[in-house]
Amino acid sequence: MSHIDDEKAMYGAKGSQVPQGEDASVAVLPAEGIDDTAVDVHTHLYDGVQRRMEQRHMQMIALAGTLGTGLFxxxxxxxxxGGPAxxxxxxxxVGTIAYAMLVSLGEMAVYAPISxxxxxFAERWLNPAAGFALGxxxxxSGIISLPTEIISASILISFWxxxxxxxxxxxxxxxxMIVCALVNYLGVRWFGESExxxxxxxxxxxxxxxxxxxxVDxxxxxxxDRIGFRYWKHPGAFAEYHTTGSTGKFLGWFTDLLQAAYSYLGMEQIAVAAAEVKNPRIAVxxxxxxxxxxxxxxxxxxxxIIGMLVPSDSQDLLQSTGTTAASSPFVLAFNLAGIKVLPSIINAGVLTSAFSxxxxxxxxxxxxxxxxxxxxQAPRIFARTTSKxxxxxxxxxxxxxxxxSYMALGSGAQTALNWLSNLTSLGGFITWCTICVTYLRFRAGIKAQGIDSSKFHYRGPFQPYAAYWCIFWCCIVIVFNGWEVFTHGGWNSSDFVVAYINLPLFFLLIGGFLIIKKPTHLKPIEMDFYSNIPTDEEVSYEEPPPKTIFHKIANYIFT
Structure with a gap:
């Protein structure tokens, strides 16, 4: 394909038409001059979702998906x-790893803000089998995790x-369940506003x-009582986990690495919402x-702050169940300081997080x-949309x-549900790794086809090194996720399955698709960067200026 000089051609001159009206429907058609069968992009139906989400909604979806019970x-x-340090x-x-994934995904999502x-992206630029398995x-992971969040919210209510x-x-x-379903059935605008x-x-x-x-500190x-960094000195900045000395401190840090990573998972949701946000290239x-x-x-x-307020050897932390505000390290810290009014406030906030x-x-x-x-890649009935x-x-x-969620009402069933939920624990890391591998292919295709990336609305910094950084550490987490199965407490087959079953399932899906569908693995020069990708004119939107003080403040902070 020839070098593209203007942005309209760059983003697909004959891509999908994306009108902005309330009852607009979206037709997805292959670009002229491109053989749709040659690129194995299965867009046989109309893309009927509409752009009703505001920029502030987009940013809040990314934030609301990560700031939650993991921190509180x-x-x-x-x-x-691991101790406070x-x-x-x-x-x-883990923040650097998440950032590396985000800038890789962001460049692709801004280029192609599509359903x-x-x-x-994995299907189009990596391999159709990778997109199938990842999808x-x-x-x-989503349908298994969904009831666990409902159950968590119900347990939080038990605080009162x-x-x-x-x-x-x-x-x-x-x-x-009724409220959660109602918000989603009312449409993406209601969902965005609620988030x-x-x-x-x-x-x-x-x-x-x-x-x-x-x-308090x-x-x-x-x-x-002025605490300062007292607990960094005693019991110490680093805790020892399973063993003593430097090895124990390293194991404590590495265990925290895995837990911190789970807290950051969810940032990738911005790419999912890109197909339904107004002016997606600017918003994303x-x-x-x-x-x-x-x-x-x-x-x-x-x-x-938590590490400054609570000693790492606190018996209250060691015995924490992690289910209500009584388990929050903030509550424990304020109780130590003599403040007793915050648990209900914190529990209400955490309940909001679980429902979100x-x-x-x-x-x-x-x-x-x-x-x-x-x-x-799924029955066609699931591609149908309403008029809105x-x-x-x-x-x-x-x-x-x-x-x-009703499985929580029986003890044995609850255990089964928790086991199923744990089976999806590696899904986030596999997703992050696949996103960055896809980005490397995307970058190779852009370079091979002479597309001028300097004209992109967003270019990820530190590339391609950021993508390599994310891939390396995701692989470390995936491989050593179940290290305790091999080193402490004796062999436990169920723990091993929970720690690693996602990996063979992912490759089984890839292998099955390759055997049955036999898709063509495209060279970078053959990859499709045009069909069904909207132009700037098709997705541009001028948001009305804010009128109230609240909207002006929100506009300044979130857009």
Missing amino acids: LGSGKAIVH GALLAYIH GGYIH YQVVF DPAFPISHQAAYITAL FIFAMIKITLIVGLIIAGLV LGGGPNG AKACRRIFYRIALFYIIGIL AANSGLYGSSRMLYGLALRG GLPIFSLMLVTVFMAL
Whole structure:
């Protein structure tokens, strides 16, 4: 293909038409001069989703998917395993890995803001088998994780209902499922608005906790005790895990590395929403440039404050169940300082986080299934949308799996559900690794076809080294995720399966697709960078200026 000089041609002069009207439908047609059968891009149906999401919604989806129970409740375990310094270094290190993934994904998503997100990128620029395997892994992970978030939210409600009989839990689960489904069935605009509100609540909560924690650390609590870095000196900056000496400190840090990584998972959701946001090239580019710094700021400063307030050998942290606000290291810290009014406030904020995770899971899984169906890799009925762009049948199927939440009402079934949820634990790392491998292929194709990347709306910094950094560390996490199975406590077959089953399943899906479909693996010069990709004119949108003080502040902060 020839060198492309103007942006319109660069982004696909005959790509999908993306009108902005309320009842607009979107036709996806191959570009003129390109043999659609030669590139194995299965876009046989109409892409019916519509761009109804605002820029602020896009950025909040990325933020709301990551800032949650991992920080509010689970961060205490990071302090126990690695000590305050080990936990802090782990969160900083994983932050660099997440950033490397985000800039790789962002460049592709800004170039091609289309349905399917990174599974479509993997199919188009890596190999159709990779896109197929990645898509079904993400959908499977989503539908299994969805009921666990509903269950977590119901348990958080039990903080105010100490008796918590089964009948009450069943009622809470039912109510949560109805509200979660209702938000999604009302359409992407309602989903975006709800996630924006949830994220504002979580941001307010974490900022308030950081400020309150700093005040307490400096001696502003009721007991007037100035803590400073006392707990970095005793019991120490690094905790020893499983063994003593430098080896124990390293194992504590590495264990925190895995836990911190789970806290960052979810940032990739911005590529899923790119097909439904107004002015996606501007919105996604801004999200990539700004969202990570906000998340890193909250997590890194949050974990620093926690490490200053609570000793790593605290029995309350060691005995923490991680299910309600009583388990939060912030609550433990404020109780030590003599402040007793915060648990209910924190529990309410964490409840919002859990519900937001379920809300986002329902949205993301349904859109991934829709993206698979759009390219012929799932039954065509799941590619149908309503007149307002809602992928109704994909959403209905994913909604059915919320009923697995009722498994929490039986102890044996609850164990089975937790086991299934753990089976998907490596899915995020496999996704990140695949995204960066896809980016390297994307970059090779751009270079081979003489496309001028200097004209892109967003170019990821530190490339291709950022992609290599992410791939390397994702492989480390994937390989050593189950290290405790081999070194401590004796062999446990079920723990081994939970730690590693995702990997052979992923390659089984790839192998099965290669054997059955026999797709052509394209050389970089043969890759498709044009068909079905909208031009700037087709997706441009001028947002109306803010009118109220609140909207002006929100516009300044989030756009």
